[in-house]
Amino acid sequence: MQRFFSTITKNPGRLFQQTVIVTGSGSGIGRALALGFAKEGANVGVTGRTIKALDETVEMIKKQGGNAMSAFMDVTNEKSIKEAVDKVTDKYNDRLDVMVMNAGIQHIDPIHKLDQKDWRKVLSVHLDGSFLCTKEAVKKMYPQKSGSLIYIGSVHSKRASKLKAPYCSAKHGMLGLARVVAKEAAEYNVKANLILPGYVFTPLVEKQIPEQAKELGISEKEVIEKVMLQDRFNSSFISLNDLSEIAIFFATFPSLAISGQSLIASHGSFFV
Ligand code: NAD
Secondary structure (H helix, E strand, O other), X not given: OHHHHHHHHOOOOOOOOOEEEEOOOOOHHHHHHHHHHHHOOOEEEEEEOOHHHHHHHHHHHHXXXXXXXXXXXXXXXXXXXXXXXXXXXXXXXXXXXXXXXXXXXXXXXXXHHOOHHHHHHHHHHHHHHHHHHHHHHHHHHHHHOOEEEEEXXXXXXXXXXXXXXXXXXXXXXXHHHHHXXXXXXXXXXXXXXXXXXXXXXXXXXXXXXXXXXXXXOOOHHHHHHHHHOOOOOOOOOEOHHHHHHHHHHHHHOOOOOOOOXXXXXXXXXXXX
């Protein structure tokens, strides 16, 4: 009833009172999505490994008048995921409407220098993490017969780049995972979609500029211009606002017509 009244008395936002969890939301894309969801009225679970960074995101959301709480979550650890999901859903209406698998890391090395431990680390965060978070999220979504799972893949879910074997493999894997989940989850009215961004200027990208420059033997400026922003309509990084709008679109799309889909945001640098 409260939901009904709110919709007619003021603009409640497209995600009014929905519970949303974003992994790795103490920085970069995750933080931007958390802020965007909160602006649309969602109660946001800001999760990740660094409490100070998570609390900063929560503070930013509260300053803009939204609702959010932080919860520690290491996406490679099943117990920690369960505890965080329970903590957030206990506080917010015992439901989970949207879960965003965003946490990620990068590792730059050519195959012949790549340690198996670095390979495993990247796969563990992106791929094991997406699997484990999905498993926990659907335990809440299936009984409520609704929900939206959003995976932050990458253009590297569909293309390859030198020096990024673990990342490309993990991101391709997330595409396969989300497609399987879409098929299984449809029966419960739960959607699974991916956002595949090109380069977005976040800490993850900033860190790899000098690393790529060193490995490729070019300047940092050349890494930005010739590797990262090559072939774009307008030589710019993807904006956090664009990604937030795409995430809200997937979160609010009203039917299963769009599930198992992947949307590339790349300023034209990559089509399929
Ligand atoms: P970022 O480094 O700002 O954010 C990644 C977040 O994940 C960090 O907050 C980090 O603490 C968190 N994280 C890492 N390991 C974790 C773990 N085990 N458990 C929980 N949290 C963990 O980088 P970003 O660019 O915002 O990246 C977010 C996502 O977007 C990643 O999945 C990345 O692969 C993807 N992506 C980024 C770009 C880009 O250009 N920045 C492009 C395509 C896809």
